[in-house]
Amino acid sequence: MTKELYSNGKLLLTAEYAILDGAKGLALPTKFGQSLKLETSNSKTFEWKSLNENGTIWFSAQFSKIELKTIHTSDTDISKRLAQILLEAKHLNPSFLSSKTEYNSVEAKLTFPRDWGLGSSSTLIANIAKWANVNPYRLLAATFGGSGYDIACAQHNTPILYRSNEYNPSVSEVNFQPKFxxxxxxxxxxxxxxxxxxxxxxxxxxxxxxxxxxxxxxxxxxxxxxxxxxxxxxxxxxxxxxxxxxxxxxxxxxxxxxxxxxxxxxxxxxxxxxxxxxxxxxxxxxxxxxxxxxxxxxxxxxx
The missing domain is CATH 3.30.70.890 (GHMP kinase, C-terminal domain)
Structure with a gap:
């Protein structure tokens, strides 16, 4: 059983910083983003691989199922952070990762260099939220924090107007195609x-x-x-x-x-x-x- 999810990267044209206090921001989803490929395997553990834009593995981890305790990892800090996100998703939806038939092999792949700042974290949060069927803004608030405009960009394929409002922000698609x-x-x-x-x-x-x-x-x-x-x-x-x-x-x-x-x-x-x-x-x-x-x-x- 295989499933693939995808979320767009982001750039914020207006209201940087002020968006945290409720300013209306013009946000631009990018042609770059991150996919999450989910598979069911016979493994008795939960496996994770993160690939960069060239297809090279930059992070990997093996966790125990359900508790998500790290067994092996290429980076302890990232492993702890990832487990925190997955466990928080499970907290928001207790049925997440609880079934024996649940996906237990995951491959996250960026289509842009990680240091570009286009949303390697937000696209991950958005993808995991889709997978876990939870509110992505709640998941963001419990993990990385921020205004959430990047989560909105992850889910829209056109420029948007964004105004934060805790877990239910105002998001509207707009026609922003400058002739210049x-x-x-x-x-x-x-x-x-x-x-x-x-x-x-x-x-x-x-x-x-x-x-x-x-x-x-x-x-x-x-x-x-x-x-x-x-x-x-x-x-x-x-x-x-x-x-x-x-x-x-x-x-x-x-x-x-x-x-x-x-x-x-x-x-x-x-x-x-x-x-x-x-x-x-x-x-x-x-x-x-x-x-x-x-x-x-x-x-x-x-x-």
Missing amino acids: SDQLYFVYLNKKKNSRDAINSYRNLDFDKTALVSKIDAITNKILQCKELKEFVTLLNTHEKILSETLKIPTVKETLFSDYSGTIKSLGAWGGDFVLVTGTASEMTYFRNKGYSTILPYKEMIL
Whole structure:
């Protein structure tokens, strides 16, 4: 018996950080994601393999059935974390992993490099939630935490508007297909950012959250109606300025690319993973010359 599940990766165009306080975020599911292949085997144990985008095993573990005690593993910390997620899913649905005929051989495979920050954790949570038939937002809250927009992206094949609301967020699919998308690129900064650390730092700031949410919501609404690149750029720059003042840290453009002619927008936790940049294909040479070789056109990244 075999079953395969799949969840999309994610990028957050607006409302990073502010989405934690209820701001409306424009989130973009990616063409990259993670699959979960489930099989029933004759093994008396529960087997797990995680593969990278090249099909190479980067993590493996063997657990006892039901209790999910680690028997063998390539990484103890990851093994403990995985067992915690599976046991939490079982807590939410006691029938999960309780049957003798239940799947006991699992292969998780990413279609993007793990350090890209497109949601190796969120796609895993979403897949396990589908498998266990539990609320993915509850599973996320009990494990990694966060706003949950990444879980929503995992389940939708089009851009979405997302507003958090504990375990029942507001999610609506939107028609966001900028006619200037040929002038939008995603540049990987090669600095994996720990989302939980970034969230904790944000939580410790003292500012008017209601005012921030109001400003960000207005920008998100305008971006959805945007027809011209010039207006889009103005809105992105305003968004960066507002967040920079709130976080009390400089924008990524000020820090790394102050002499670049186009606009640069952080996506998600500031200082790592991908940024959105405006420009032409030839202008991307600027980033390559600075050592940033992973550059994806909008249409190659976004569903």
